Structures are given as structure tokens and as C-alpha cells.
Amino acid sequence: MEKSLNSSISQAALEERLKRVREAVSEAAVGAGRQPEAVRIMAVTKYVEAGTICRALDAGVDLIGENREQSLSGKYHAIARDDVDIHFIGRLQTNKAARVVRMVSTVQSLDSLRLAAELDRQAAAYQKRLDVLVEVNIGHDPGKAGVDPDEAAAFVEQLRGYPALCVRGLMAVLPLGDSEAVNEGYFSRMNALYVDIQAKNGDNVNVDCLSMGMSGDYVQAVRQGSTLVRLGTALFG
Ligand SMILES: *Cc1c(COP(=O)(O)O)cnc(C)c1O
Numbered sequence: 001m002e003k004s005l006n007s008s009i010s011q012a013a014l015e016e017r018l019k020r021v022r023e024a025v026s027e028a029a030v031g032a033g034r035q036p037e038a039v040r041i042m043a044v045t046k047y048v049e050a051g052t053i054c055r056a057l058d059a060g061v062d063l064i065g066e067n068r069e070q071s072l073s074g075k076y077h078a079i080a081r082d083d084v085d086i087h088f089i090g091r092l093q094t095n096k097a098a099r100v101v102r103m104v105s106t107v108q109s110l111d112s113l114r115l116a117a118e119l120d121r122q123a124a125a126y127q128k129r130l131d132v133l134v135e136v137n138i139g140h141d142p143g144k145a146g147v148d149p150d151e152a153a154a155f156v157e158q159l160r161g162y163p164a165l166c167v168r169g170l171m172a173v174l175p176l177g178d179s180e181a182v183n184e185g186y187f188s189r190m191n192a193l194y195v196d197i198q199a200k201n202g203d204n205v206n207v208d209c210l211s212m213g214m215s216g217d218y219v220q221a222v223r224q225g226s227t228l229v230r231l232g233t234a235l236f237g
Contacts, residue, residue: 009052009236014059017235021218025229028222041223042087043234044214046071050078052236057084063107065089065230069096076103089171089211091145091231094118098125106131107172108211111147113158120162131168133211134160136193138186140177146172153191160203169209169227170194174217182204183217187224194225 018041027037029121043061045053046068053064055074059091062083067090080086080103087106094115101122108114110132123130134155137146147155152170159167172190174183194210201207213221217235223230 009055011055011059014052014056014235018056018060021231021234024219025185025222028219032223032225034222034225036236038227040228042089042211042228042230043235044081044089044230045236046090047232048236050075053079056235057081062197063087063228067091067109069093069100072103073099076163083084100123100125101128101130104130106133108133109145110159110165111135111145114203115153116159116162116165120164120171123164128164129166130164132165133169133171133209134159134167135171136190138172138190139178143174144173144175144176149189149193153196156197156201156205159190160205163204163205165209167197167205168196171211173214174212180217180220183220184224187212189217189225191225 002036011209021041025039025041029039040063042063043056044065046066065087071072077195086104086154087108088104088169089108092100092115097118101119107119134152135146136149136152137144156167159165166228167196170190170193174186190212198207209227211226213226213229215231218229218231
């Protein structure tokens, strides 16, 4: 099931790719009148082994995303360092929440109150504040996770009832295969939702993260306001 990408990629090659990605992000940000530093670059490591992840960290990566609990658990001890931030970005079953809460700063894929309740319970038990992003199904794709865009703001309101969680923003995965023009509409709608939700700041809502853009479309996402791009193949493929 898991395909394995380029497990032998060198640190020098990773430095080169990271440099190219940073340049593309910078150019897109500046072109849109934004600060390049306002965009974080996440290395999505679901298809790569711990050894490669360690080389990526040595190459300058400081933010890692994993989408399965098992995959993360298997690599965690090799990759956990004080200077690396780890986020969970995949579908999360409530029975895996306890383990994930111990390993990550942020769950980007929150889309149900049932999961919110369990994450809150586990974070409280572990005496930590867990950052969360609300995943939005911006393309109304029946095969994808996420709350309906029209319900995102109300969902954020409901998350005020979970004090061990801190709502930091929104995340989206676009449907596959749409045109650039259609994707631009999705990204700009996400940015509008993000701005709306920032107006709710207070209590445990402290919104500063809009996670959108993957290897195929991150430049466009940055132009439309992304503050965090999630890159797998652009770094490791
Ligand atoms: C795999 C994955 C990515 C990275 O995809 P690439 O196209 O390889 O950059 C980003 N976000 C999520 C949620 C993923 O599962």
C-alpha cells in the first residue's frame, strides 16, 4: 500500500530541492505583496523512511507532516528533535487519537466534534494544549474529508467548548484534476473563510494558519494567501 519514494536521496539533493522550493515560495509571496517568511514549508514524509527524514532535517526542514498514525509511530523516535515541529495531516480515527496527541503539536485534519472531543480529552490527560486546524472540503468532494465550507465558521464556534484545543486555522486538500482556474477559486474561497474565522479570535481561537497547496499547486496557493504549503514529491519524489 505504501509506496516508497527515493529512499536514497542525499542531503545535498534535499538541500537543493529545499532551496528551489523556498525560491518559488518567495517569488510567489513577493509577487502577491506578501512576506516570504509568512509561508511555512512542510515536508510531507508519508512515503519516506526515517533515515531520509533525518537527512531532510539536516538539510534545513523544520516542519514534518505525516498522515497515518502507524507510519508516524514507526519513525517517531528517529525524527523527534527539539527543533522539529510535527503535524498530523491525515484522517484520524478516535482510537488512535491518544498516540497522535503525544507525538504532534498540531492536528490539521479536524472535521468532526466527535474527534474534537477525543482530542480534547487526550490533550487534557497529557496536560498539553493541542493546536488544531479545521479541514474544509472546499471542493465538496464526496471522497474527501473535511467540513462543508458553509459550515466551517459555525464549526469553529463549536470548538470553543474544548479548552485543551487551540484553533489555529484551516486546512484544505483540493479535488484532483481540476483546472488551474477552478483551483484558484477554491484557494481564494479558502482565504475568504480564513479571514472570516480570524474575526472570531478569542478564548481558544487564535487563527494564523491557512494550510493549502501541495507539490502540484503550491505556487498558486501562496499567491492566494496560503501560510503553510505541504510538500511531498517536490522534496522527495
Ligand atoms: C501526501 C499529502 C501531501 C503532499 O502531496 P504531494 O503532492 O506529494 O506534495 C499534502 N497534504 C496531504 C494531506 C497529503 O496527504
